[in-house]
Amino acid sequence: xxxxASVSALPGAHPVRRALVPTLSARATMLAxxxxxxxxxxxxxxxxxxxxxxxxxxxxxxxxxxLNLTMGYAGQASLGTGAFMAAGAYATYxxxxxxPELPLPASxxxxxxxxxxxxxxxxxxxLRIKGFYLVATTLAAQFLIEWVLNQYPWFSNYASSSTIxxxxxxxxxxxxxxxxxxxxxxxxxxxxxxxxxxxxVRSQTGRSWMAVRDMDxxxxxxxxxVAQAKLKAFFVGATVCGIAGALWAFAYLGTVDARSxxxxxxxxxxxxxIIGGMGSLAGSFIGAAFIVLLPILLSHVAGIVFGGAxxxxxxxxxxxxxxxxxxxxxxxxxxxxxxxxxxxxxxxxAART
Amino acid sequence: xxxxxxxxxxxxxxxxxxxxxxxxxxxAKEQYFPLATFRVGAYASSGIPSWAGVIDYLRYINExxxxxxxxxxxxxxxxxxxxxxxxxxxxxxVKGGKNGSPVAVFLPHGDPVSKALTEKSVADRIPLxxxxxxxxxxxxxxVFPYSFTVLFSFWSEASSVVNxxxxxxxxxxKLKGVKIATIYHDSPYGKETQTPLDILxxxxxFENIQIPVPHPxxxxxxxxxxxxxxxxxxxxxxxxxxMTPVAIKTAAKTGFxxxxxxxxxWSGSEEDVRPAGSVGKGxxxxxxxxxxxxxxxxxxxxxxxxxxxxxxxxxxxxxxxxYYNSGIIETIIAVEAIRTAQGRFGNRPITGEEAQWxxxxxxxxxxxxxxxxxxxxxxxxxxxxxDHEGGGAxxxxxxxxxxxxxxxxxxxxSDRELLLPLIYERAAAYAKEKGIVPRTAESAEASAx
Numbered sequence: 001x002x003x004x005a006s007v008s009a010l011p012g013a014h015p016v017r018r019a020l021v022p023t024l025s026a027r028a029t030m031l032a033x034x035x036x037x038x039x040x041x042x043x044x045x046x047x048x049x050x051x052x053x054x055x056x057x058x059x060x061x062x063x064x065x066x067l068n069l070t071m072g073y074a075g076q077a078s079l080g081t082g083a084f085m086a087a088g089a090y091a092t093y094x095x096x097x098x099x100p101e102l103p104l105p106a107s108x109x110x111x112x113x114x115x116x117x118x119x120x121x122x123x124x125x126x127l128r129i130k131g132f133y134l135v136a137t138t139l140a141a142q143f144l145i146e147w148v149l150n151q152y153p154w155f156s157n158y159a160s161s162s163t164i165x166x167x168x169x170x171x172x173x174x175x176x177x178x179x180x181x182x183x184x185x186x187x188x189x190x191x192x193x194x195x196x197x198x199x200x201v202r203s204q205t206g207r208s209w210m211a212v213r214d215m216d217x218x219x220x221x222x223x224x225x226v227a228q229a230k231l232k233a234f235f236v237g238a239t240v241c242g243i244a245g246a247l248w249a250f251a252y253l254g255t256v257d258a259r260s261x262x263x264x265x266x267x268x269x270x271x272x273x274i275i276g277g278m279g280s281l282a283g284s285f286i287g288a289a290f291i292v293l294l295p296i297l298l299s300h301v302a303g304i305v306f307g308g309a310x311x312x313x314x315x316x317x318x319x320x321x322x323x324x325x326x327x328x329x330x331x332x333x334x335x336x337x338x339x340x341x342x343x344x345x346x347x348x349x350a351a352r353t
Numbered sequence: 354x355x356x357x358x359x360x361x362x363x364x365x366x367x368x369x370x371x372x373x374x375x376x377x378x379x380x381a382k383e384q385y386f387p388l389a390t391f392r393v394g395a396y397a398s399s400g401i402p403s404w405a406g407v408i409d410y411l412r413y414i415n416e417x418x419x420x421x422x423x424x425x426x427x428x429x430x431x432x433x434x435x436x437x438x439x440x441x442x443x444x445x446x447v448k449g450g451k452n453g454s455p456v457a458v459f460l461p462h463g464d465p466v467s468k469a470l471t472e473k474s475v476a477d478r479i480p481l482x483x484x485x486x487x488x489x490x491x492x493x494x495x496v497f498p499y500s501f502t503v504l505f506s507f508w509s510e511a512s513s514v515v516n517x518x519x520x521x522x523x524x525x526x527k528l529k530g531v532k533i534a535t536i537y538h539d540s541p542y543g544k545e546t547q548t549p550l551d552i553l554x555x556x557x558x559f560e561n562i563q564i565p566v567p568h569p570x571x572x573x574x575x576x577x578x579x580x581x582x583x584x585x586x587x588x589x590x591x592x593x594x595x596m597t598p599v600a601i602k603t604a605a606k607t608g609f610x611x612x613x614x615x616x617x618x619w620s621g622s623e624e625d626v627r628p629a630g631s632v633g634k635g636x637x638x639x640x641x642x643x644x645x646x647x648x649x650x651x652x653x654x655x656x657x658x659x660x661x662x663x664x665x666x667x668x669x670x671x672x673x674x675x676y677y678n679s680g681i682i683e684t685i686i687a688v689e690a691i692r693t694a695q696g697r698f699g700n701r702p703i704t705g706e707e708a709q710w711x712x713x714x715x716x717x718x719x720x721x722x723x724x725x726x727x728x729x730x731x732x733x734x735x736x737x738x739x740d741h742e743g744g745g746a747x748x749x750x751x752x753x754x755x756x757x758x759x760x761x762x763x764x765x766x767s768d769r770e771l772l773l774p775l776i777y778e779r780a781a782a783y784a785k786e787k788g789i790v791p792r793t794a795e796s797a798e799a800s801a802x
């Protein structure tokens with residue numbers, strides 16, 4: 001935390017410090033409460049909550065976090081998220097299958113790193129081109145990876161339909177194949193990755209990413225290695241997306257094929273961070289909550305309110321209209337995403353106490 | 354603040370729904386039958402008529418037959434838009450049963466979602482009935498205890514097409530040198546027939562040509578230019594969605610005779626051919642879901658449900674269509690499985706585990722099909738722990754420009770004796786990869802007690 005540390009080190013900065021410290025400790029307490037509750041969830045939650053709500057929410061948040069590092073922090077727009085997730089899922093699958101002596105976390109991390117390497121290659125054009133043109137090149141990667149995984153049966157161990165299916169998930173003898181176990185695996189991974197990402201964006205690397213994002217010419221002038229920063233952003237972002245992809249395949253669905261990670265998935269992750277807030281780690285979580293959970297909530301509410309009275313198809317269309325309308329309304333009122341809204345709310349609350 | 358309280362209230366609302374899901378079978382009098390429908394989205398045109406078939410048959414059972422042995426069925430819908438995640442969400446939402454009544458069977462209605470549910474259904478002990486789609490190896494119920502690829506697997510589909518062509522050319526011994534080009538949707542589903550066609554071409558000596566079409570397939574000039582060059586005798590078209598009408602139109606444009614194209618299961622509905630217009634006349638398709646309104650059960654449903662304005666069908670044109678009939682066929686299998694289970698466990702709502710027993714002892718022979726009124730509509734089939742497919746035959750339909758006519762001589766059987774050992778081999782490999790201990794008939798019987 002360099003900003004706080006430097007402020008508190010100044011002799012005349014006590015008023016600022018006093019204002020900040022309670023907020024920080026309050027934040028830490030809240031975070032601690034949140035994490036403890038999250039770990040306690042499997043004791044009370046039903047399969048439905050774990051399998052259909054919490055696991056996909058956490059994984060989408062993780063994928064959003066990966067893209068947020070590349071796009072939100074380093075400003076390198078990418079539609080290759082689906083490809084990175086697919087690379088991570090297939091790499092982890094092959095590691096689990098072909099190197100069974102590797103423990104699960106190692107396979108996950110290595111699978112993520114393979115996705116990171118794919119991201120590195122996909123990121124190469126970013127050294128020359130930016131903006132929409134860069135999006136177009138990442139789009140090419142999206143189609144290529146999907147095609148390769150579908151085309152070469154080696155990747156799916158010659159399964160008749162080139163689908164991959166989770167081998168037995170176990171960690172240190174503890175079976176993780178039940179919903180509770182899969183949830184804890186997902187949660188543990190998400191917390192660890194988020195902690196690493198949190199450190200990273202506040203480090204030298206994170207600052208150089210933001211400098212490149214805000215104006216790469218200026219960044220180059222003050223001596224930031226722009227090319228290195230861009231590639232690093234692609235590598236780290238794709239690694240995180242790769243881990244998310246592996247979890248999507250094994251902790252969430254169980255059996256997937258490359259089409260689970262198609263262009264729609266890339267767009268979905270991009271919407272997560274646009275709605276949640278670009279350049280905000282919390283934004284990935286808030287955005288994922290919005291994209292994943294709100295439609296489910298709407299469908300429950302619609303079922304309770306109109307169940308049976310209105311034709312099922314029309315009811316669904318109504319929900320789409322409402323959901324779309326909410327997105328438009330939200331982006332007009334808060335173009336920086338829900339995380340900006342949340343932090344404004346937080347400051348107002350903090351000011352009141 | 355207001356947003357925060359609203360969010361909390363919203364969370365509380367969902368929490369109360371999800372946590373309130375009842376778990377075990379109580380003393381419910383009716384059988385819960387959840388429906389994971391898709392009435393919007395890209396595949397709505399197939400979803401609407403198939404689910405209408407399902408619902409109309411359920412209504413027929415309730416209102417005309419007074420339920421299954423007196424046990425009425427009740428259902429609710431959960432919209433999936435044919436998306437995997439939504440399908441999984443719906444499955445999780447309903448799997449606990451409703452009002453104390455358990456879920457006997459679940460109809461995933463989609464290849465990807467059925468694969469995502471394969472393992473979940475084993476953990477939850479709820480049979481998945483996948484008619485005309487799903488993983489072919491799941492025929493081996495020793496390894497896939499809760500996946501039921503009843504009727505017609507993709508391997509059987511390929512084999513039946515070859516056998517139909519053999520009938521046309523005058524016997525299997527005449528297949529030697531015949532050129533069969535398979536134009537397939539380049540996806541896991543599309544590639545499912547590659548292995549069996551490879552095996553069959555070695556067996557019978559026909560030339561097996563594979564031509565992929567990338568999703569979604571709205572431009573196929575390159576593929577049909579290749580067809581023109583190769584000049585195959587027959588084209589086996591394994592399309593999905595928009596790919597089929599585009600293929601028919603492009604074939605007509607390049608001068609390939611449409612009556613030499615045989616569509617697969619998912620290229621053989623009215624919705625696939627109509628958009629191609631007049632050039633679709635003569636197009637063939639193999640299907641386990643014969644179209645038509647003249648089957649006994651359809652006449653009954655027409656009289657009791659449709660004519661009394663009780664049908665779920667919005668567009669009366671779809672009555673008797675391939676998709677509508679597929680819904681009826683699928684529900685007949687589900688209902689008969691529940692009936693079989695009731696024979697063993699008592700006339701009451703059946704649990705998933707009991708329905709598995711019912712499915713594995715399901716016998717739909719000619720006599721029983723005649724009683725139901727489904728003679729000619731459903732193929733005769735017998736399921737067992739080693740055989741979750743049962744039939745493995747299809748009928749060939751031909752489009753006359755306005756409707757389908759059945760042109761094959763009854764059901765075209767597949768070479769199951771030839772393919773089953775290879776399917777078992779693949780299932781065994783899957784079991785090994787996943788560390789599954791295959792069930793035996795004895796252990797299954799013991800657990801049913």
